[in-house]
Amino acid sequence: MLKKSELISEMVKYYAGDIKRINHFMKVYSFAKTIGEMEGLDNEKQDILEVAAIVHDIGIKVSEQKYNSSAGKYQELEGPPIAKKLLERLEFDDLLVDRVCFLVGHHHTYTAIDDIDFQILVEADFLINVHEDEISKDSVLSLKDKYFKTKTGKNYLDLMYLNEDNLEIK
Template structure:
């Protein structure tokens, strides 16, 4: 797997922007946990680990161009700007076209659940929210019922919900 090479590309691309680099690394760590748990729970369901990991590393790669072109890091702009940058990086590592297409498709919709219905998308989406949820919703100011409602509303897989409950219901 080319995960480490993609991480190096990400680090070079974002240079001194440690916040963005660390976010991608955390999403990648959660993606790996979700893959493992999903495969244990659903051994018959088909997922592509490479697609999920590559997407986790590169999912926010469009943010830099979004800020330059639109003056915004809005998810909508990331979905527009991310796929071409991700494709260029993946192409430089000779990643096959089928994998590139799926990674680009997920990046193009990673802030818009429902547009892509694959388990690969759902696991990436949940990994991103495992990182974003505490900050976006100020979890330290929510009671248990509010946190549970957010988890039910946001996460797309039972695996993601289980990890979110473990991470957030007792720790915040």
């Protein structure tokens, strides 16, 4: 979908010069897209998931300026209005915009997970955050037990962070 590529381009402009943020959302987007496809999401949920993954941290920039913090609660507060404005300008469907804004506004509130799109977004974000935040193996095991539900997400977490063997492509 060309709109997603346009959205990615807008997000790169939004985070111009901030390689860390650009790389983060691109990696989360890639894992979210792949997990969603592997888990067999329908087209509507897949589109919502992919768009949400692209903009999930859009509130960080304002949070850092306003509160001098990138804490999840500030991202959830500041992100939805920015995401809504951007998605509407790019003429995304209203129902998609509403759901994406909900996900942006709750993506650090794990007790609010209400559907597979939300679940996969959280898993994709964790897959990247484990590396970026240098989370310990014990904490990864805890994350897996608490927050990972999809077969694909669990498999990727195991292969990336909990694998003791050197696996070869056969």
